[in-house]
Amino acid sequence: MLLNIIKTFGVALAIFLSTILHISIAYILPHPFSFLNVIFFMILTFLLVFNRGFVVWLTFFTHFIIELYIVSTPFGVILFASTMSILFAFWLYKNILTNHAWYVGVVLSIITLAFYRTLYILSLLILILVSKELVIDWVSLLISFLWEILFTSLVVGLVYTFLLLAWPSINKKSSGVGSFRLILPKK
Incomplete structure (x- = not known):
């Protein structure tokens, strides 16, 4: 009972902290780096490390809080898109991308x-x-999306590589077989 309360409090704290980080990152980092999507970074890292479907509910509640503070898009657009994309990512990770490198x-x-x-x-x-x-500047929207994909993917890759090197049991825990090998080109 007490363990469940502690886990629930930890999840609520993680949702709150990731929301605060996501909102404040645009003001902390300089222009191109401010497009880092902290929430997707944290959720995808959680999915890669723990390989659990709970990540979909985590996404839903985190983006629900984000929807309460965003005034530039109508309510529900970010919530729907993020929850469906993480649900797709969870399915993709479970069934298609089964290599945990x-x-x-x-x-x-x-x-x-x-x-x-x-x-x-x-x-x-x-x-x-x-x-x-609704009026949208499609060019600046596309440019910001490309920056977001670049920086978020780069950070996810770097952090996941560091976690695999520092904590080798992640790879065995998530896939059941194999170990982490850093593949470098031969000279």
């Missing part, structure tokens, strides 16, 4: 963020059809 983290984050932003754009297009008042 460092580059899988990079590929998974690129695919997940591309799917997230595709759902985001599709949701905005549906809202534009319904409401003619």
Whole structure:
């Protein structure tokens, strides 16, 4: 009983801290680095390390809190796109990308963020059809999406590589077989 209360408090604290970090990162880092999506970084790292479906609920509640503070997009667009993309990432990681190497983290984050932003754009297009008042600068939106995919995937890959090197049981725990090998080109 007490362990469940502690776990629930820890999850609530993680949601709160990741939300605070995500909101404040745009003001802390300089221009191109401010596009790092901290929430996706933390959730994808959690998925890569622990390989649990709880990550979908974590995404839902974290982005629900984000939706309460975002005024630039209509309510529900970010929540729908993020939850569906993490659900897709969880399925992809369980069934397709079963190798648990460092580059899988990079590929998974690129695919997940591309799917997230595709759902985001599709949701905005549906809202534009319904409401003619929504005006979007598509060029700057695409540029910001590309920066976000670049920096978030890079950070996920670096952190996951560090975690695999520092904590080798991650690879055995998540896949059941194998160990981490850093593949370097031969000279």
